[in-house]
Amino acid sequence: MRRFSLNQATTKYWPMPELVAGCLDAGVTGVGLWREETAAYGLDKTAALMRDAGLTVTSLCRGGFFNAPGWYDENRRAIDEAATLGAPVLVLVSGGLPEGGRDVDGARARVGAAIGELVPYALSAGVRLAIEPLHPMFCSDRCVVSSLGQALDLAAPYPAEAVGVVVDTYHVWWDDQVWAQIGRAGREGRIACFQVADWITPLPEGVLLGRGLPGDGVVELRRFREAVDATGFDGPVEVEVFHAEVWARPGREVLDAALAGYRAHVA
Template sequence: MRFSLNQWTTRHWPLPDLAAGCASAGVTGVGLWREPVAEYGLANTAKLMRDHGLTVTSLCRGGFFQEPDALESNRRAIEEAAELGAPSLCLVSGGLPDGSRDLDGARSRVADVLAGLAPYAGEHGVQLALEPLHPMYCSDRCVVSTLAQALDMATPFPAAQVGVMIDTYHLWWDPDVWDGIARAGAEGRLSLFQVADWVTPLPEGVLTGRGMLGDGCVEFRRFREAVDATGYEGPIEVEIFNDALWSMPGPEALALTLSRYNEHVA
């Protein structure tokens, strides 16, 4: 099964219940987040995944390179990913420093921190997965807005150390995304494929406005076929930030997500 449940899709489902629920549903992959992992305990989480036959498909998240301690905190994140057996650490680059308008400087900072992190990631067998976010997040969350930008930032480093993420929610609008997906595959940098839908009108809380698969305008099969054409055979994580989904009991949210995945993506 290529389907992987990103933990934030069922955000309030306790980790032990999530593990048991995924195993019961035949789901074999889970994308984990650092905060609930830290709360449950890193070693305990790794054991929980093993005990339920689950593969950790990614760890979210590192990045936020505008912070003064970015190098140190991201090295810890790399170590956590390695202990969990996650092949990739999702990186959200971060936005502008407080009070700054220097977008070029913020992007240069991303490149500088990557240079300090990439060899460390390689030593731990973890690929840094640079994730471009929709341009509406550029000021405060992610100065990397297109797949081409992410690939250009990854280019100075070995592919085993730095790759990119394809997230349909953030890239569905990009007219160059198809060339970018092919390039990512050719360079061996396609770390992970994530899916969520784009719905309009945008909800008031943009951060929690990702749509359930099939409720919006994303061409999921076109994305999946483009990713498959590169030779990528890895997991497809469903990562949906949505208040209505979060209010559902975990098993119901997983069943709905899996049903829509089979209908619109697989």
């Protein structure tokens, strides 16, 4: 269980001090944080809280959205925040098509170029940029990077210590090329973050909130963990779930369910 990390999104409304106390009580040592919740509690306060509790910040979500005005300055701020928190990884969600646009290839190429502009700053801050592919249903509005192979192609021009990829089971489980691409990611030293969530059938209204806790859906989660492990990756395994019914439950109850699902279906 040393690798288990609770991504803050899973317990979205659990106040930061209670999340920390709950993790300590459950023996959880890793937490993935989100910028919005960190800002609401206070960046420096959050950093101090995590440090004083002895918790490891496994990632910070999120940067990216390279089609938005001011993306460069916003991503530099995100890198600074990750460095302050001691998060080794900043997760990047690329953003969708520009307004009125239809050129997916062009939008994807611009993502790669934008990441290249951030590489020197990220290296100087000691923060690794991690490109996260999202399920193709999000391509138009949230993320033009839809497969692990596309993410690796975008990362390829840059040093592996600067740019890696996220393997998120919810987003890539459908892809028949994912096993080969996980192997490629390992050979290239690109796996920066590994996140697990299940795929619920049928999806609830509003597919963004269709993630389930481990074991609640159809994804071969242990197969993913074994494939990622086979590359030599031995870093944190973040449970990251977006679901309104999960969020409505008490934070400690959700954490306990996440731990149980992780033991039964991931570890």
